[in-house]
Amino acid sequence: MKKIISTFLFLLLSTNAYAELPINWQLGFSTSVTSIMDDIRVLHDYILLPIITVICVFVLFLILYAVYKFRENKNPNPSTTSHNTMIEILWTVIPCIILVVIAVPSFKLLYKQDVIPKADVTIKAIGYQWYWGYEYPDQKIAFEAVMIETKDLKPGQPRLLATDKNIVVPVNKVVKVLITANDVLHSWTIPAFGVKRDAVPGRINETWFKAEKEGIYYGQCSELCGIKHAFMPIALEVVSEEKYKEWVEMAKVKYAMYPENNVLVKNEK
Numbered sequence: 001m002k003k004i005i006s007t008f009l010f011l012l013l014s015t016n017a018y019a020e021l022p023i024n025w026q027l028g029f030s031t032s033v034t035s036i037m038d039d040i041r042v043l044h045d046y047i048l049l050p051i052i053t054v055i056c057v058f059v060l061f062l063i064l065y066a067v068y069k070f071r072e073n074k075n076p077n078p079s080t081t082s083h084n085t086m087i088e089i090l091w092t093v094i095p096c097i098i099l100v101v102i103a104v105p106s107f108k109l110l111y112k113q114d115v116i117p118k119a120d121v122t123i124k125a126i127g128y129q130w131y132w133g134y135e136y137p138d139q140k141i142a143f144e145a146v147m148i149e150t151k152d153l154k155p156g157q158p159r160l161l162a163t164d165k166n167i168v169v170p171v172n173k174v175v176k177v178l179i180t181a182n183d184v185l186h187s188w189t190i191p192a193f194g195v196k197r198d199a200v201p202g203r204i205n206e207t208w209f210k211a212e213k214e215g216i217y218y219g220q221c222s223e224l225c226g227i228k229h230a231f232m233p234i235a236l237e238v239v240s241e242e243k244y245k246e247w248v249e250m251a252k253v254k255y256a257m258y259p260e261n262n263v264l265v266k267n268e269k
């Protein structure tokens with residue numbers, strides 16, 4: 001009981017606190033650090049959720065009302081009415097209006113996600129069974145990021161989310177992500193950025209984000225891809241411009257692509 005109360009209080013007090021990974025008993029979306037995710041949260045929290053709630057309560061009320069009012073012992077002779085033009089017009093027109101109200105902001109957001117602004121940094125994510133490979137084509141950097149096993153975790157590293165190498169990107173810059181896969185379908189996502197795209201073999205999907213806050217953000221493969229689907233997390237570090245430049249200089253040496261074919265990964269194991 002004590003644990004439930006303390007968890008409840010923690011959730012109550014921490015709703016606005018900064019959190020870059022899911023927490024126990026979390027309700028709702030993760031923290032937002034991009035304008036796309038802000039828009040997704042507004043669409044969900046202030047448009048979709050109220051509409052869904054009103055519809056559910058209304059339908060539930062109608063069911064309970066009908067069950068109570070027209071129960072057999074109160075209403076032994078059921079009505080034989082089968083049509084009512086007014087009601088049929090209403091239950092056609094009102095849902096249409098609701099769908100239009102949902103569609104307008106929804107399409108606006110969809111196109112905002114789809115149109116990629118001029119990219120400052122381009123990265124490529126390649127899904128493998130079962131880890132992610134990353135390339136920075138402009139900097140000729142390539143590495144693989146593998147999940148850290150529970151027994152090898154260092155303090156502060158979250159279980160099933162931490163990887164041996166993080167993607168590093170600068171804060172407040174447009175990052176374009178090219179997403180593909182090498183074997184089966186995977187899906188690359190960072191919930192705090194509001195991005196998710198399928199990784200499809202033989203095809204390159206694109207998305208983008210502009211993270212407005214430094215920190216480490218986590219995601220997980222989101223397309224069932226085999227036995228270790230749950231063990232190929234995504235860990236992305238958003239750092240200052242200077243730190244990013246330092247990392248690039250380091251990575252150009254440490255994670256340099258083999259020059260002869262431009263794609264093979266030269267990782268220190």
Ligand SMILES: [Cu+2]
Nearest residue numbers: 221223225229
């Ligand atoms: Cu998967």
